[in-house]
Amino acid sequence: MNKIIEKASLSENIVKMVLESPVIAKKRKAGQFIILKINEKGERIPLTIVDSDVQKGTITIIFQIVGKTTAQLAALNVGDSLQDLQGPLGHPTEIAHYGRVVCIGGGVGVGVVYPVIVALKKAGNEVISIIGSRTKASLILEKEIRENSDRLIVTTDDGSYGIHGFVSSVFEQEVLDKGEHVDRVFTIGPVPMMVAVCKITKLHRIKTIVSLNSIMVDATGMCGACRVNVAGKTKFTCVDGPEFDGHDVDFDLLSDRLRMYCDMEREAYEKHKCGCDGN
């Protein structure tokens, strides 16, 4: 159960893993996620299901090494198993024939937006994908996204590849300023990136869907750790989301809540790195 079938390094600190899980593979849809727990003392972390193979009974996850659990996960090898794998969780992305859609992903969020791109393309949309990363070396899934998009724009913060700049401003310059009509935008990535995109699309009155990455514990709606404020109402990201209308999300609250355990996360990671937590 939950065996690691494949493992690949996509960039310096982003890892792709294929996990054995026939039930989740069969059931999952774009936009959904899993919760995993590595071992008895581990924490539960949410990760998006990037892809699945029903025949092989596998799902794919992509994660960035940002702390103890992701570092531990990255250190596992093909053949190792995760103690717990729960899913698929959350509402699937609302896939329909919208017309021309723009999918914007940043950093490891490119992995999260990828299944949405695939599903939108399959539903007959004209898909413009804009993906960005800090540098060329940290860009992921370029080939896969190109194959599933009508057009792909790549950006890097340092200009080492593609267009120099942030995905948000490049989206404005390369698509909106050129007068192209856009029916819907999907954007997933770091909070500042989603905020920037939503600010632009709000001006242009383009409905924009974001996928939120709140802190989660159970992810089945029983605790409210992942609560966010959407259009003035408290929503639980795990059961009401993870996707919401970006123009209604209180991103300041989301950022504040994401910072809640910073010190403890750092403590756990430092202990792990120096090997003094026994793992």
Added chain:
Amino acid sequence: METKETKVKKEKVPRQNMPEQDPKKRIRNFEEVPLGYSEKTAIIEAKRCIQCKNPGCVRGCPVDVKIPEFIQQIAEGRFIEAALKLKETNGLPAVCGRVCPQEDQCEKECILGKKGEPVAIGRLERFAADYERNSGKISIPPAVKPNGKKVAVAGAGPSGLTIAGDLVKLGYDVTIYEALHKAGGVLVYGIPEFRLPKAIVEAEVEYLRKLGVKIETNFVIGRTKTIDELFADGFDAVFIGVGAGAPVFMNIPGENLGDIYSANEYLTRSNLMKAYLFPEYDTPIVRGKKVAVVGGGNVAMDSVRTALRLGAERAMIIYRRTGVEMPARQEEVHHAKEEGVEFLMLTNPLEYIGNSLGRVIGMKCIRMELGEPDASGRRSPVPIKGSEFVMDVDTVVVAVGTMANPIIPATTPNLHTNKWGYISTHDASGLTSRKGIYAGGDIVTGSATVILAMGAGRKAANAIHEYLSGK
């Protein structure tokens, strides 16, 4: 019938106290507070039972434990036999002996209680179950011939564990699907270690596994598979025992600030994820110094006592009514008071105040007074105008109740719910609006007790057996 003479004679032996960890010491650890009876004390207490021919205590027990019989066995020093007797009707005796509100159930009906103190049935139940577990001689009844029918149970809480145990003993092929990574429901995520050691829940779940119950964890019914997909997989009946696990918030300003937890989150982090052992365990929890817990039920008591053990200097209960109306068990309130918990009665939060980082630093409250009794006879709290004040807090736990989780009703067509989202059932058997689907426990009644959920599991087991026997 007992004569007046014997009654007087038995009354001479007082109800035996159970030793407890010293309050000063126990607020520094998560170990169990009551330490249990010794063999000698158990026998003394068991001998107090006058063995009524028509025992009220059994009528007071939602799962009809054969109380006089098992107590007689303890009185005679036959402890293992007593445990087996308990298990004939109760799959979780070590749990029930600890967390049941016996004062409202079996012990309330004990004849000795009319004039003195009732027999300590809960403590004796706990003693027998612990004795058997510690002896390492847990016996498993002989396997039952399979009857070829399959039943799925959604949720491994008290109702689900009970129905699974009952049905497997009747020859059904039973699979429990549990969303979390551990079985037990509220027994593992909600009730803290210091009231119910998790090793005990694990042992009782293990016993059910040995009986032949299959338990699939990490399986969210409605997401991983829907109930209709379970029927398509060949299940003949489904029982829904998923509890009322969705937290209620008060929807007051500032409630989403950092360091404000639902009791469910606070307790899940601490109990299920063992965040109190961070960083040995990976899940973090905020160790507040000034912790306010809003609410007056058992969950509030569990939360505030957890806060103390996590190092709080002030651990406060904020409750809008008075101590008399508090729904928590008296024993838990007593424990909390011994441990130094402060009780701010007739107080209600209005708003939370945060700092520039979005963390809570204060709460604005208002004093209340009790008004006229409402339709249910309970006196409603009414705010006292102008009595607002601000308290310093750095952590808040909201323990004002829970409600139904909508995942199963939303993914099961034609499954009727009431206006609060709880699943509607026809009668006590738990039959829902859909043929072959039964429900019981908190998902039907709203938050209640462990033993009532077990009673609902028992009734549904009988109903499912009747339904499938005729099929």
